[in-house]
Amino acid sequence: MQVxxxxxxxxxxxxxxxxxxxxxxxxxRLIDLGQWLAPDEPEDDNGTRIPKAxxxxxx
Numbered sequence: 001m002q003v004x005x006x007x008x009x010x011x012x013x014x015x016x017x018x019x020x021x022x023x024x025x026x027x028x029r030l031i032d033l034g035q036w037l038a039p040d041e042p043e044d045d046n047g048t049r050i051p052k053a054x055x056x057x058x059x
Contacts, residue, residue: 001013003021003022005022005025006023006032007023007024007028007029007031008028010024011024012024
């Protein structure tokens, strides 16, 4: 079975030979992790993204 890397959309074979699956590489896996840990837009308590302009007005 083949899937697309969620970071770069390259094809990835879903097997034991693809240890970073569903990502095509460790690099794409770390990019995704970085985006998850430090998103460009913060989330509210329900996980809904808050646009930066609205988040700045909360303070």
